[in-house]
Amino acid sequence: MKISFKINGEDITVEVDGNMPLLWVVRDTLGLKGTKFGCGKAACGACTLHVDGIAVRSCSYAVRFAEGKSVTTIEGLSIKGELHPVQQAWTDEIVPQCGYCQPGFMMATAALLNRIPNPTDQDIDDNIVNVCRCATYYRMRKAIHRAAEINNQKV
């Protein structure tokens, strides 16, 4: 079936099986490899991207539901070439180890900051529940607070 949606601000139409996971379409049809596959069962968060601003686990999101919506991947997080505060904070705090899980964490964090600009440690614990096999959680926590600071400085 034909499905039309926005990907990182651009209108596109894909012709695929409507039940194909959005993650497959993003990676294999559109060639955007930043979003990762971890578990395929909505359990790890590696595939997190935004659909209409909401953090979504794209391995478990049938692409037909994206019709008419706006999808943002890690490639579309920066605005006009300027690093997104989350990307800047991740760089500042040297968060990644192997890096595999990080795009998912960054997308989840960006969604969190959109709704809770100054999250507490509890907010972070409650909302950011992705899995990092390298256990970079400590640095991520620092980076999330740092991203909030960068955001505040911009306002």
Place this chain on the structure above:
Amino acid sequence: MKLKKSLIFTALSFVLLVIVYSLDGREKIVSERVHTETDQNVEVFDKVMSVVTHKRCMNCHPADDFPRQGEDSHVHRFGVQRGVDNHGLAALQCGSCHQEANNLLSGVPGAPHWSLAPKSMGWQGLNKFEIATAMLDRTKNGNRSKADIAHHLTEDPLVLWVFEPGVDNEGTEREKPPLIKEDWITAVKEWIAAGAPIPAEE
């Protein structure tokens, strides 16, 4: 003379017996009818509540802020929470994983407006009589009339999801409630049409 007396006695006994028997019979018939009506109400009520109290419904009607999941109704993995609008937290919404239909590839269940029932409709820990009482209480049920309740129970796609709950993340079919959808709809309509009676607790 003795014979006459005993004949009269026998006749009187027979008449008495007939009266007692017919009275007893009439009473029996009357009480059977009352009993049958009550039984019908109880039967319909029990049918409705057999679905309402099934884990497919109860898992999303917690009395606290944590959804349950699975056949053993364990607390939802990943610390998923109710949130202010019953749709989860800022970056961990119900819709982050649950879409408008079951995902048969990942095993994540889905239906339109996937969310928790409001806390006033928290049923865990209540018995079927208490649940029914809460369900009919307009201060708790979102000010729904009985007709609104019937509509909600028989038409809302999230409620009806329980009859097509899909597979889990191992590909195993989720357990369905004891009634099929059509029988559930009939039972709800009968119960509401009878005035949604709640039988006395056993």
